[in-house]
Amino acid sequence: MDNKKLIVPKKLQGFWELKPKEQMLFSSLLNKIEEVFRANCFVPLDTPVLEYSEVLLAKSGGDVDKEIYRFSKGSTDICMRYDLTVPLARFVSMYKEELNFPFKRYQIGKVYRGERPQKGRFREFYQCDADIIGKEALSIVADAECVNLYEKCFKALGLDVEIAVSNRKIIAGYIEGIQKDDKTTDILVALDKLDKIGTEETIKLLQEIGLTSKESENLIKITKSKGSLEEVVYSLKSYSENNLFIEGIEELKELSKYINLLGTTSVVFDISIIRGHNYYTGSVFEVFLKNRREIALGGGGRYENLCGYFSETKMPGVGMSIGITRLFDLLLKENYFDLDSFKDIDCAIITFDETFDKGLEIMSKLRENGVKAECFYENKSFKSKMKEANRRDVKYVVIIGEDEVNSQIYTLKNMQTAEQSKLSLKELVEKIKNDRM
Amino acid sequence: MDNKKLIVPKKLQGFWELKPKEQMLFSSLLNKIEEVFRANCFVPLDTPVLEYSEVLLAKSGGDVDKEIYRFSKGSTDICMRYDLTVPLARFVSMYKEELNFPFKRYQIGKVYRGERPQKGRFREFYQCDADIIGKEALSIVADAECVNLYEKCFKALGLDVEIAVSNRKIIAGYIEGIQKDDKTTDILVALDKLDKIGTEETIKLLQEIGLTSKESENLIKITKSKGSLEEVVYSLKSYSENNLFIEGIEELKELSKYINLLGTTSVVFDISIIRGHNYYTGSVFEVFLKNRREIALGGGGRYENLCGYFSETKMPGVGMSIGITRLFDLLLKENYFDLDSFKDIDCAIITFDETFDKGLEIMSKLRENGVKAECFYENKSFKSKMKEANRRDVKYVVIIGEDEVNSQIYTLKNMQTAEQSKLSLKELVEKIKNDRM
Numbered sequence: 001m002d003n004k005k006l007i008v009p010k011k012l013q014g015f016w017e018l019k020p021k022e023q024m025l026f027s028s029l030l031n032k033i034e035e036v037f038r039a040n041c042f043v044p045l046d047t048p049v050l051e052y053s054e055v056l057l058a059k060s061g062g063d064v065d066k067e068i069y070r071f072s073k074g075s076t077d078i079c080m081r082y083d084l085t086v087p088l089a090r091f092v093s094m095y096k097e098e099l100n101f102p103f104k105r106y107q108i109g110k111v112y113r114g115e116r117p118q119k120g121r122f123r124e125f126y127q128c129d130a131d132i133i134g135k136e137a138l139s140i141v142a143d144a145e146c147v148n149l150y151e152k153c154f155k156a157l158g159l160d161v162e163i164a165v166s167n168r169k170i171i172a173g174y175i176e177g178i179q180k181d182d183k184t185t186d187i188l189v190a191l192d193k194l195d196k197i198g199t200e201e202t203i204k205l206l207q208e209i210g211l212t213s214k215e216s217e218n219l220i221k222i223t224k225s226k227g228s229l230e231e232v233v234y235s236l237k238s239y240s241e242n243n244l245f246i247e248g249i250e251e252l253k254e255l256s257k258y259i260n261l262l263g264t265t266s267v268v269f270d271i272s273i274i275r276g277h278n279y280y281t282g283s284v285f286e287v288f289l290k291n292r293r294e295i296a297l298g299g300g301g302r303y304e305n306l307c308g309y310f311s312e313t314k315m316p317g318v319g320m321s322i323g324i325t326r327l328f329d330l331l332l333k334e335n336y337f338d339l340d341s342f343k344d345i346d347c348a349i350i351t352f353d354e355t356f357d358k359g360l361e362i363m364s365k366l367r368e369n370g371v372k373a374e375c376f377y378e379n380k381s382f383k384s385k386m387k388e389a390n391r392r393d394v395k396y397v398v399i400i401g402e403d404e405v406n407s408q409i410y411t412l413k414n415m416q417t418a419e420q421s422k423l424s425l426k427e428l429v430e431k432i433k434n435d436r437m
Numbered sequence: 438m439d440n441k442k443l444i445v446p447k448k449l450q451g452f453w454e455l456k457p458k459e460q461m462l463f464s465s466l467l468n469k470i471e472e473v474f475r476a477n478c479f480v481p482l483d484t485p486v487l488e489y490s491e492v493l494l495a496k497s498g499g500d501v502d503k504e505i506y507r508f509s510k511g512s513t514d515i516c517m518r519y520d521l522t523v524p525l526a527r528f529v530s531m532y533k534e535e536l537n538f539p540f541k542r543y544q545i546g547k548v549y550r551g552e553r554p555q556k557g558r559f560r561e562f563y564q565c566d567a568d569i570i571g572k573e574a575l576s577i578v579a580d581a582e583c584v585n586l587y588e589k590c591f592k593a594l595g596l597d598v599e600i601a602v603s604n605r606k607i608i609a610g611y612i613e614g615i616q617k618d619d620k621t622t623d624i625l626v627a628l629d630k631l632d633k634i635g636t637e638e639t640i641k642l643l644q645e646i647g648l649t650s651k652e653s654e655n656l657i658k659i660t661k662s663k664g665s666l667e668e669v670v671y672s673l674k675s676y677s678e679n680n681l682f683i684e685g686i687e688e689l690k691e692l693s694k695y696i697n698l699l700g701t702t703s704v705v706f707d708i709s710i711i712r713g714h715n716y717y718t719g720s721v722f723e724v725f726l727k728n729r730r731e732i733a734l735g736g737g738g739r740y741e742n743l744c745g746y747f748s749e750t751k752m753p754g755v756g757m758s759i760g761i762t763r764l765f766d767l768l769l770k771e772n773y774f775d776l777d778s779f780k781d782i783d784c785a786i787i788t789f790d791e792t793f794d795k796g797l798e799i800m801s802k803l804r805e806n807g808v809k810a811e812c813f814y815e816n817k818s819f820k821s822k823m824k825e826a827n828r829r830d831v832k833y834v835v836i837i838g839e840d841e842v843n844s845q846i847y848t849l850k851n852m853q854t855a856e857q858s859k860l861s862l863k864e865l866v867e868k869i870k871n872d873r874m
Contacts, residue, residue, distance in 0.1 A: 007495045009530035009747040012487055012515065019532060020480035020542065027481050039804055041811045043457035043781050044464050048561050049486060049547065050449055050506075058444045069487075071508030073551050078449065093446035095456060100781070100829055102815055105457065110486065114510050124485050134815065141797070141814040148801075261797040263805075310446040344480050344537070360578070360698040364585075367476055368700075374478045377578040378539055378571065392537055 014115075014123035016325060021342045026328050030108055032156040033128050033322065037106035040149055042130050045105045047087040049112075053077040055090050058309035067113045080112040084129045085306075085319070092133055093310035101135040102142060108324075120326050128153075128298075131319035133306055138316040140251060143283040143302055144258030146320040150287050151264050153322060154297070160290035161297060164270040165259075167252045167283050168301070170236065171271065173245025174222055178215050187211070188274055191223050195272070225271040229256040232269040248282075255283055266290075279303045283318065295330065298322040340393070346432050347396035347412075348389040349375040352382055355400045362400060362410070362425065369429040373398070389415060396432055451552075451560035453762060458779045463765050467545055469593040470565050470759065474543035477586055479567050482542045484524040486549075490514040492527050495746035504550045517549040521566045522743075522756070529570055530747035538572040539579060557763050565590075565735075568756035570743055575753040577688060580720040580739055581695030583757040587724050588701050590759060591734070597727035598734060601707040602696075604689045604720050605738070607673065608708065610682025611659055615652050624648070625711055628660050632709070662708040666693040669706040685719075692720055703727075716740045720755065732767065735759040777830070783869050784833035784849075785826040786812040789819055792837045799837060799847070799862065806866040810835070826852065833869055 011017060018026055038044075053070055056079040069080040081087055084107045092103060108128045115121060130149055132142040147163055154161040171191070175181050190205040197205075199220055206216035218239050225235045229252065236249055252269065259267055275284045282302035289295040300320035307315045331337060347366070351359035359375040366373035376385045389397050399411040412428060413420045423431060448454060455463055475481075490507055493516040506517040518524055521544045529540060545565045552558060567586055569579040584600055591598040608628070612618050627642040634642075636657055643653035655676050662672045666689065673686055689706065696704055712721045719739035726732040737757035744752040768774060784803070788796035796812040803810035813822045826834050836848040849865060850857045860868060 006748065007491055007746050009492060009527040009744075010489065011485060011492075011527065011531070012489060012513070015485040015487065017482075017484050017528070019535065020482070023481045023483055027483075039807065039809065041782050041804075041809050044460045045454075045457070046460055046464075047454050048448060048452040050452065050549075050561065052447065052449060054444055055446060055448075069508075069510060071506075073506060076449070090446040090448065091454070094448070098456065112487075124487065137815070139814040257794075258797065261794055262801045263798075307446075309444050311443065345478050357694075357698055360695065361700075364699045367478075370476065372476065372478050377576040378574070 012123070014121075016122045016124060016329070020344060021339050022332065024342055024344065025337055025339065029157055029324065029328065030126070030128070033153050033324070034106070034108060036149065036152045036156050037108075037128075037130050040104075040130075040145070040152070042104045042106040045088070045091065045107045046109065047081070047084070047091055047107065049080055049110070050078050051081060051087060051090065053079045055310075056081065056086055059086070067115045069112050069114050081109075082113050083111055084109060084127050084321075085131070088129075088131060088133075089307045089310060089315075092315060093307045096135065096307075096311065096313060096315075101133065102138060103133040104130070104145075105133075106130040120329060122325055122329075125323070125325035128322040128324050129319060130321075131306075131317050133315050133317040136314050136316075138318065140254050140283070141258050143255050143318045144262055144264070146300055146318050147255070147259050147267060147285055148262040148264045150285065150298070150300075150320055150322075151266050154287065159297075161266055162288050162290050162293075163264075163267045164273045164286045164288065165252075165255065165267055165283065166269065166271050166273040166285075167248040167255070168274065168280055169244050169248030169251065169282060171219070171222060171248075171274070173242040173248050174219060174240045176244050177240040177242030178211065180209070180211060180215075183209050185278075187219070191219070191272070192274055192276075194220065194223060223272050225269075227269060229253065229269055232271065236271070251282060273299075275299055275301055285320065287322075296323075297327050343393075343395060344372075345374045345392075345394060346372040346436060347374075347398055348385070348392070348394045349373055349398045349400060350382060350385045350389065351375065351400045352402075353380075355402065355405055358405045359400050362398065365425060366398075366429065366432075369433075371429055371432050395435075398428060449560070451558075453559045453561060453766070457781060458776050459769065461779050461781070462774055462776065466594055466761065466765065467563070467565070470590050470761070471543070471545060473586065473589045473593050474565075474567050477541075477567075477582065477589070479541045479543040482525070482528065482544045483546065484518070484521070484528055484544065486517055486547070487515050488518060488524060488527065490516045492747075493518065493523055496523070504552045506549050506551050518546075519550050520548055521546060521564050521758075522568070525566075525568060525570075526744045526747060526752075529752060530744045533572065533744075533748065533750060533752075538570065539575060540570040541567070541582075542570075543567040557766060559762055559766075562760070562762035565759040565761050566756060567758075568743075568754055570752055570754040573751055573753075575755065577691050577720070578695050580692050580755045581699055581701070583737055583755050584692070584696050584704060584722055585699040585701045587722065587735070587737075587757055587759075588703050591724065596734075598703055598724050599727050599730075600701075600704045601710045601723045601725065602689075602692065602704055602720065603706065603708050603710040603722075604685040604692070605711065605717055606681050606685030606688065606719060608656070608659060608685075608711070610679040610685050611656060611677045613681050614677040614679030615648070617646070617648060617652075620646050622715075624656070628656070628709070629711055629713075631657065631660060660709050662706075664706060666690065666706055669708065673708070688719060710736075712736055712738055722757065724759075732764075733760075734764050780830075780832060781809075782811045782829075782831060783809040783873060784811075784835055785822070785829070785831045786810055786835045786837060787819060787822045787826065788812065788837045789839075790817075792839065792842055795842045796837050799835065802862060803835075803866065803869075806870075808866055808869050832872075835865060 150163050186209050194202045203216045225232045273284050273286050280301040281304040284301035286299040287297045298321050302318040306317040349359045349363050363373045363375040379385045379388050397413045404410045409422045587600050623646050631639045640653045662669045710721050710723045717738040718741040721738035723736040724734045735758050739755040743754040786796045800810045800812040816822045816825050834850045841847045846859045
């Protein structure tokens with residue numbers, strides 16, 4: 001091997017991986033989210049990372065987005081999944097006769113987008129998705145469940161959030177009412193810029209699209225409606241008598257009722273929430289870090305027909321998604337986490353040559369009792385083992401000398417306080433485990 | 438959408454996905470393995486699914502195996518990982534100045550091999566790997582840890598296994614002793630056929646390679662050595678005085694000592710365990726279902742230098758791997774699991790029109806207290822809700838009528854026994870949770 005040229009070990013640009021402590025922390029967050037999904041009666045799904053291109057690109061009629069990883073293997077045209085929603089649609093269409101409806105599934109998995117790497121954007125990242133799919137119909141209770149799920153997930157992660165909720169029928173209904181629904185996409189694109197370019201510029205854009213000055217002003221006022229349900233409903237009421245507009249308001253009221261019944265508290269109604277995806281047709285949600293509106297943590301909403309490309313059966317659904325990779329990356333960079341408090345082991349067992357075998361036995365017994373104990377076996381001398389424990393920032397060491405072997409009473413040293421105590425195996429377990437809580 | 442041609446929803450051939458109950462079960466097995474890894478002080482790693490081809494194919498000098506998924510994105514030559522070991526080598530080489538050594542990591546993840554689909558083989562499957570990597574040196578205690586880890590993992594899965602252990606230096610040393618080490622690979626390939634073609638045919642093969650009849654017979658006897666440490670050592674002793682041969686036996690003895698100190702009981706020493714991979718250089722292990730030698734559940738061993746292609750630093754390692762997808766697929770097909778006992782929900786809440794809101798509140802409170810409760814919201818009538826609970830094979834229903842709302846005492850019905858009881862919210866939680874244990 002010595003005469004071989006070495007290859008530089010490097011990972012692909014824009015791909016993400018964590019060092020052990022960070023990974024322990026990240027995994028613990030994924031576990032917390034998963035626990036919330038489960039506690040709320042969502043079942044797990046784990047679809048393949050690869051799909052037939054024909055299936056994954058059904059929506060775009062086979063057109064390939066540059067972002068998508070697509071390749072051939074033999075004669076098979078394959079794509080890596082870019083989200084977890086199309087695989088869900090494929091799965092539900094395939095197994096719709098066997099599943100329970102409403103079908104509540106979650107999936108936590110990596111998705112792939114070969115976009116240009118930039119701050120906070122990755123080419124491989126985790127999505128945590130939960131969706132509720134109905135057969136033919138789906139109660140708006142499901143929308144409330146998704147909003148409630150957001151609150152519970154972020155509570156489990158220890159983050160204060162604000163869940164902004166709207167209903168796309170309100171703006172769509174107003175546009176329909178003024179008979180500009182052939183321009184809906186242009187209008188939504190303009191409204192989406194409101195925050196950035198301000199009211200006046202947005203009004204100009206809307207007028208260029210063909211709205212009167214009054215219509216433009218009204219639409220801006222509608223979009224800016226924000227607050228409690230009562231405030232929003234009151235401020236919206238006068239603007240339109242269009243059926244879709246009124247339906248949107250009624251749905252918002254109903255959603256609000258169920259959100260409250262489920263005990264959700266961090267909601268604000270905010271009509272400016274539009275969500276880019278064209279397929280949202282009713283409720284839409286977006287979650288922000290409290291008081292930091294610039295940091296979106298996820299979004300979701302109601303879509304009228306999940307499986308339209310695969311099946312004649314109408315499958316309305318509602319879903320929520322957490323962009324956990326981006327969120328974690330941000331919190332990590334802001335030193336939000338106390339990484340030092342994450343220990344890969346609970347205690348190190350320090351032995352002498354002649355007590356090493358006993359040390360392994362004690363290690364084995366501690367582990368059996370739920371204590372992550374490591375009996376250092378690479379460093380040879382007592383001194384170098386202690387040094388290693390220090391270097392690794394281990395909180396406890398268990399010292400095993402001849403006396404300890406004979407008495408079966410072991411010395412536990414707290415490396416932070418230098419406090420020492422003499423304990424039996426049972427007491428060691430209790431002390432170390434209690435301390436970890 | 439109605440005028441669009443529907444696309445047949447199908448998943449790629451040779452790819453694997455599970456329906457919800459099976460997935461719940463499979464996820465629970467992965468969790469159990471992960472818990473064992475963690476309890477034994479292994480830290481998690483989660484490397485990208487994609488790597489530079491140059492890195493992933495370092496071993497083969499860039500030659501592509503037909504099995505590997507390889508493609509280009511822009512000007513980048515990319516491979517999907519086909520195991521978790523090469524990514525580990527890449528990771529350790531990159532971060533060797535920051536990691537703790539011995540570096541004990543586990544990774545549970547999907548790997549990709551585009552081989553021809555056949556019974557029990559998949560193109561995307563999970564591997565559960567745990568490895569211990571040393572810097573310059575690594576004690577044989579690490580090998581014992583891996584053997585012990587196997588026992589603990591399969592115990593956690595509820596499976597009786599036999600862990601067959603050998604050391605490749607024994608056969609390699611014998612071959613060196615008879616000065617046939619230029620033919621080692623051919624000889625190992627022949628020995629690997631022993632089980633299938635029998636002693637006589639194997640001797641013929643060995644003689645064709647150039648061994649004398651005595652050497653061939655001895656090698657067969659060595660390979661067939663199996664039993665307790667004492668039995669194997671006794672039966673091997675006389676065959677060679679080669680240093681490597683003797684070193685192999687000494688390592689086996691040392692490994693056996695540590696295996697015992699760690700409390701491992703399901704080990705058999707078996708010199709016929711060779712393992713295909715060329716990179717194993719010392720201890721080798723293979724795990725079988727007890728009394729079903731045809732079913733290999735995983736294997737592993739010691740390799741002298743993990744990172745030879747990436748780094749000048751010598752990194753000896755030892756690892757174990759569980760082929761969980763194949764194992765699960767097999768157990769599922771043999772109806773090993775009681776899938777019916779897996780419930781996606783603990784109880785259904787059945788309401789009338791006028792008590793539905795109260796039902797949602799109770800659902801929310803039950804969930805907060807760890808009970809997976811679902812308040813059916815799609816079926817409208819009481820009768821159709823009960824029917825749905827039956828169809829979904831729910832064990833408990835909580836019935837909420839006007840009386841229940843007024844008294845705050847709810848009716849719990851066990852759908853299996855038809856037994857009914859009247860319980861407060863607190864009692865409901867206790868009863869349902871106790872029953873789940």
